[in-house]
Amino acid sequence: MADCVCVVSEFRAGNFRRVSFEVASEGRRVADALGLPLYGIAVGSGVSDKAEELGFYGVDKVFVADDAALEHYVAETYVPVMAEIIQGLNPAAILLPASVDGKDLSARLAARLQAGLAQDCTEVVCENGVLKAKRPIFAGKCLAWCEWSQGALPMISCRPNVMDCKAADASRKAAVEKVDAAVPEARSRALSVDLDTSGKVELTEAEIIVSGGRGMKGPENFTILEELARELGAAVGASRAAVDAGWRPHSDQVGQTGKVVNPNLYIAVGISGAIQHLAGMGSSKFIVAVNKDPEAPIFSKADFGVVEDLFNFVPVFTEEVRVLKSTC
Structure with missing residues (x-):
């Protein structure tokens, strides 16, 4: 028993x-x-x-x-x-x-x-x-x-x-x-731990994540996602394509070969929605997809889809969030 x-x-x-x-x-x-x-x-x-x-x-x-x-x-x-x-x-x-x-x-x-x-x-x-x-x-x-x-x-x-x-x-x-448990002497040990002290929200514990993919076209364009994330109190993630291109560090990668995340809200921007990426975020409570290609696979998984050029939509959306916050 x-x-x-x-x-x-x-x-x-x-x-x-x-x-x-x-x-x-x-x-x-x-x-x-x-x-x-x-x-x-x-x-x-x-x-x-x-x-x-x-x-x-x-x-x-x-x-x-x-x-x-x-x-x-x-x-x-x-x-x-x-x-x-x-x-x-x-x-x-x-x-x-x-x-x-x-x-x-x-x-x-x-x-x-x-x-x-x-x-x-x-x-x-x-x-x-x-x-x-x-x-x-x-x-x-x-x-x-x-x-x-x-x-x-x-x-x-x-x-x-x-x-x-x-x-x-x-x-x-x-x-x-x-408990007086005997701690064995290990053959390996952690010399140091590189903790992110930049104030960013940790991906695996974030309630809101804004992720960018190949559609961001370059590392400099992730600033628009970072601005949106600041307004939402969100973490910034990336697809494998964006990480492989060197636009974001591997610690930001969401997907089968990256981190599995389960936020309340996942905003996928410029991400096509390959199965490897869906495996890392598919259990999010709500998924919003922003992509100019109406046939992008990400829309089959999304609760809400925006068919629009992300460079037109995201700045406007960020401003609307900012205005809404100011009135609350």
Whole structure:
């Protein structure tokens, strides 16, 4: 008989990433459906002071491994520590983020714990005590429902910005228990982490993204998208064509070989809509496409389409946003 539902958080640069709260919220729903408590795992350097915040989103108790050697994600240190904690909890299911680090972590943990991993899931349901998880396959062209055989330990990595996040309840703080887990000496280590300090919104956590493609015609023209993004409080992304041309850094690339994003609003400007790009943004809640070619594939995926030269439309649209903001 399982004792809990377990969620794994992601702690970076002194704070929990938003996806940790989304996973905690989803874990709360699963735990309630199974009639079990929800336990969280927080690993990092300085995480003890923040651990109780997971309780705002439904976690009952947080098991913390706080060590200077865990400041940066390194598989050789994180996986043994987390596996040791999880093995002592006897969970009915494990949920964790499908972030860049989370995908690596979940695969390694699943192998070590002999768990059945459903990666990059967009929906989790519990029917009569049986868990099911939905995940995109074949570059997002199909959706598969996953179930686990009797006796298997379900492990579910949740796609960021998809699961409904509970409203934070600051009066509900989680109990915190520090775990004296032995941190192994790794053969590799992070020498430094190049964090973007320019004030830009991180793509994978942005609620609004404005992306440009080959239709931008050059790197200098991305300034019009950056101006629109500033007015909307959005992040700026790019298609693979724009990145391959050297117009934007790879960190801005959205798509199968770039970042998978799930904002509330995705504005695709001058992007034709190749399947590789759709795989990276197709699950956005609302998609707006701006392209002068009415036959562009992006329109088949868009909720709203604008058939117009982007150089005529975007500046006017930006000004309308600015005017609207001034009247609110």
